[in-house]
Structures are given as C-alpha cells and as structure tokens.
Amino acid sequence: MGITDFFSAAWDTFSVPSPDAEAPVQGGSSTKTPASGTDEESKDEKEVNQKDAKSQDDGEQGHKPGDKDEEEEEEEEESVDPKDTLEQECTESKECSPAKHHYDECVERVTGQIESDGKAKEDCIEEFFHLAHCATQCAAPKLFAQLK
Structure with missing residues (x-):
C-alpha cells in the first residue's frame, strides 16, 4: 500500500457525502397512492376492509371476546x-392498642x-411506623407458623 492509497482511503473515510446523493427507497409503503402518509383509507382499502369485516363473521378462527379462556380466568380467585x-x-389486637391509640389521636x-388552618403543623409518620412495627412483630410468628 502506497502513500497515495493511504491518503485516498483516509479521504473516503472522512469525506461527507453529497446531500443530493440519496439511496433509492427500498421496501416500505408505496408513495404513489393518494392516501399514502395519511390516516385516511383509499377506496380500495375501504372495500377490502369491508370485505374483511364481513368475512370475520363467517366462522373465522381465533380468539374472540367471551371465549372459554376468559371465563376460566374470571372464576379463579386471587389468593x-x-x-x-x-x-x-x-393492629386491632390488645397488644398493639397503645400504638393504635397514639396514631388515631395524631390523625x-x-x-x-x-x-x-388549611395546613398541618405536624404529620403522623412516627406514630404510623410504631403501629406498623408492632403489627409486624405480632404477625411474624403467626405467619411463619402458617408457612411450615
């Protein structure tokens, strides 16, 4: 490779292509129909869509609303x-009643x-966390007993 080959390769790498040199359009939608680029249907599209709508009622297979699968899903209860x-x-038990009492008073x-006044001077975050902690501590042993 000579010095001229090096410079021509570098020129090709860093040169900017001309703005009027565009690649030909390949694939995609046709730009020759009048409805191209809009949401409107052409006459041909409208006729085909109407035929499709009529033929769907003629026993076309597929999932339709109200199928058996959907009914089964509705019957299943969420755990x-x-x-x-x-x-x-x-939270309602005697064990956590002091924390619940403080939280209710704060609320x-x-x-x-x-x-x-239209605004509060305090919030009940601390009281809420005390109540949540009490409820969690009370529920944990019962929960793990159920899981065994």
Missing part, C-alpha cells in the same frame, strides 16, 4: 396474602389542623 390479614388482626389532631 389473599396471609401477612396482610395477620397484620390487620394484630385527629392533624385532621383538625387541616380543617381549621
């Missing part, structure tokens, strides 16, 4: 997470502040 149920029971205070 309830036992953790949520146990935590709810623990009443904050609700009163919002109604009177």
